[in-house]
Structure formats: C-alpha cells, structure tokens
Amino acid sequence: MKFHMEKTEAFLRLSSVFLLVLTAILVGVDHQTKFVFFIRRKASFDDVNALLVLVYVDAVVAGYNLLRLFGECSMSAGFIKESRKESNVKMAWISLLLDQVAVYVAFGANSAAFQASLLAITGVPDFQWMKLCDKYTRFCFQIGGALSCGYLACLLMIFISFISAFNLFRLYSPNKLFLLKSISG
Template structure:
C-alpha cells in the first residue's frame, strides 16, 4: 500500500509540475503587437494586468516546490517514508495549493475584464483587439486550474500520510462507560 500511494503521489506531483511550468510559460511569454489607427503600435503583455504577473511568479514557485517534493517522493519510494516531516509537508502542500488557486482566481477575474470590458469604467474589450493573446492566456489559466486541482489531490495524500503517521495499526480504543 505504501509503494502504491507514493507512486500515485509522485505521478500527481510530476503532472502538477508540468502543468505549473506550462501555465507560467504560456502566461509569462505571451505577447501580441497590433497596429492601431495605422500609425500607433500597441503591445499586449502579461504586465498589462498585474494579476497575470503575480500568477506567473506563483506558478513558477509552485512548480519548484512540487519538483523538490517529487524528488523527495522518489527518494522515499526507495528508502521508506519519513514520519518526522509529515506536518511540514501537509502545511506546505496546503499553502501551495491555496495560494496557487487564489492567484489563479485573481488572474481569471482580471482576465474577465479584458474579455467583457467595463462600460461604466470606460474599459474597452481588449480581447476584440488581441485575440491570440487572450486565447493563450485562457490556455495558461486552464493549465493552471488543472495543476491547482492536482495540487489539492496531492494535499489530500499528504493529509493521509500525516494521519497515518500519528496512528498505528496496533492501537485500540477502549470505551470506558463507567460502573454499571
């Protein structure tokens, strides 16, 4: 059972690393240049929406963390599971999953303004002008969402490791009902 759980955790971590890197690259390297009014050249980048820049940083850090944990899983698969760091792993896995999901939600909300605009703020629909840019950002957000869901699954596995480390199979709980 231990080996199967560690293999599943390793695969989930590997795919979350790949998806986080893909999301960071799609969003971070996305640019599109358009000629407006035949003379003005305007370039759209992820720096136009600060939430996208934050998402790139968060995804890169999450990918690095998941890669380090993946290396630890591979080592644990060969040498056995270490109980001493179960709380730290659980806490960090939870934090990475929540921060990644939060940054993704903020970037998605900011991107909605680029798609729909906001007439009462006089913000125009940018995706009518920069369609390829918006499609690539959407792909990056989709990859980030899948990676975030995988990180949540990894977090539940680390919770399983934590609770299994604190209970042993030989413990039995006797209920004392008092005198009859």
C-alpha cells in the first residue's frame, strides 16, 4: 500500500507542478493591444498587481513541489538513508506544514487574482472603472483559463496534504498517542 501511496503522491505532485507552471506561463505571456480613440492601449498581466503576484507565487509553489518530488524519489531510491523514527516524525510534521502553507498561499493568490479579474469583467461605475473585458476579450479568456488551471492545481495539492497527513499520523501508535498502558499484569 505504501508503494501505491508514493506513486499517487508523485503523480499528484507532478500534475500540480505542470498546472502551476501552466498557470504562470498563461498569465505571464498574456497581453493584448487595442487601438482606443486613436491611442494604442495594451492590457498586460503586470497592470494588475494580483496577477503579478500570482505568477511569482505559482512559480515558487511549483518549485517547492518539484523539490519535494525529487526528495521523495531520492529517498525511495535509497540515496538518503532513513534514520531514527523521531527524525521521521519531525520530517513528517515539517512536510505536512509546508504542504499546507503551499496550498493556502497558492489558493490565496489565485483567489486574489480571481477577485481582480472579476472587477475587470464587471467594472465599478461608482469609481468610474470601466469594464476591461469588453475591449480585451482574448486577454480575459486567457486569464480565466489560467485561473482554472490554478484552482485545479490547488485541488490536487489539497489531496497531497491529505497524503502528508496520513503519512504523519500513521507514525503514531494508538498506545503512544493516548498514553495507554497494557493491562496485562
């Protein structure tokens, strides 16, 4: 069962790396130029700070998952020797916490970019912010596709966190966890 769990975790990590890199590339190269009232206007991802942050966050989280993937592969191949159980418990806790941080940061960046994109779609007449997606439709569709990939990557990383939690809590025995002593004597 452990081998299947490792293969599943590796597949999920590789898939999330692919989706995060795809999100960063789709947002990073997205731009569209239009002529508005004889003026050339360009819509780009760096016009909106949330999209700029999304590119950086997704690149960092993809790098983290790639490092973890190579670390797990080197441990399963025997390049890194497993030591005492206490260090395994500590590494499992660190693994779970880092996986949780990666999920929350990626989800927060995607949600902030989604909120900023929603303002570009609807506009805010009270602040005289016009709808940008009426003029830059290709730009908005590409951002929408990138955000979909980002949310799918977050969903995959949630499953990775479930696996990390399982790997952590399987190291604890029920007797040690509840401080129970055997009643045989």
